[in-house]
Amino acid sequence: MQIESSQERMAAYLRDRQDKVISRWCELVAAGVRGRSSAVEIRAELEDLYALVLRVTAGQDEQAAGELRAALAELSRSRARNGFTPRETALGVFSLKDAVYELVADTTDLIPEFLSFSRMIDDLGLHTFESYAAAREQIIADQAASMLELSTPVVRLWDGIIAVPLVGTLDSARTQLVTEKLLETLVATGAEHAVLDITGVPTVDTEVAQHLLKTVNAARLLGAECIICGIRPQVAQTIVSLGIEFGDIATKATLADALHHALTRSGLKVTEADRT
């Protein structure tokens, strides 16, 4: 029972004229490429894609659709690396429609098949655009992550006293990272005092205060006492007007004050050396 589906008819049509279509497709793509890829490279790329397109058009191969999307995502990535805009890549995919249309235009009996084929190619072209966008998002996310890493150093002020200079807005992601690094350093150094310097934090509102309190709490669970320093006058006013209570957490104006406090709590005293 061989009822040829319209999909199979289109696939057969494309298969029979394979060379012609691919050659024409290569010409159209090469025109847009303007020398950034060689003819040989283009041909190889498009032949592989064409084979996948055939399988998908025939509609009998479930894996083909996935493979084709993956191949196009890879094409999008490599084109982006070579300086192509996503528009250029998508146009390259769309030009397959033109190549096929030139042949189909003379026959009248493949119009519905060509329409579905055309829609499929549209979808694939858009897919290359989406892949491009997704790749850019990933790069931005990676850069943000490494910026976050770089901006949270933990320094050792003295035996048993460490300091965390906080710079920038304290959102939940940064707080988590700061807390993790602080706790790891506590375990590694055995420090019992941690100074959180918020000089570089532009605003301290209720949310930021909550984040700070969480960090202090976590450090406390590891046996360390936190001191918050670097509270600027405007910040102090905001904190009081918002009714934020730091409870029994020591707060100091400067890092020097905080260090002195921690040294005293550690049972140490700073005295002038004998000058003889």
Add this chain to the structure above:
Amino acid sequence: MDEVPIQSGDDVVRVRQRVRVVAADSGLSLVDQTKLVTAASELARNALVYGGGGTARIEVLTSPAGRAGVRIGFSDDGPGIADVDLALTDGWTTGGGLGLGLSGARRLVDEFELTSKPGRGTSVVVIKWSR
């Protein structure tokens, strides 16, 4: 998908251990694993103590963007919760709070869905995604 029956205190431990393995395999960071297992422990205990016993269903997910995640569903045929909103309010003002620990568990996960009707049991589904 893993199904773990929750009928005893040992089962709660079993749920913790199973979730830990799945979370680690899914690439969740250590802190995220700990949060998820802790949430699972709370919810499994609820199913046992308040639900009269239930089941945990653990499965691995993939987000549209390709990230791995872990979904855990807890269901019991217990008396159900009459006032869901009340159960979800923060009871941890002084740290000695009572209550079902639901609000705490919710803070530890990325997605949290609670369905419960008196007499119809309780179902809680939580998801944690890897970063």
Add this chain to the structure above:
Amino acid sequence: MERVPILKIGRTLFVSIQIDLQDDSVMRLQEDLAAELAATGATGVIIDITAVEIVDSFIGRMLTMIGSISRLFDAETVLVGMRPAVAITLTELGLSLRGVRTALNAEKGMKLLNGRAR
């Protein structure tokens, strides 16, 4: 049910939790500690949770209660060795475990206990 052993060294009771404890065992530990405190007149308790991967609200509450019970016997409790991931999770849960002192390890815990004027 696993029973957590309690060691007595000098005037301090040591408890080291090595395994994933189920609720009954934790409650049993609380009872055993109360009995030991009453029987020995120990002045300090060190609970080592270095090996503990999960502390949920139930276990957290038990630990706070152990602290309260010890205080009734005029003993001080120090929780040592909490893992960073556990500390972060407990804080997120909103449990600050007030009423129990904490230290990084057993040695520092002992220093805390000995620092008490007696």
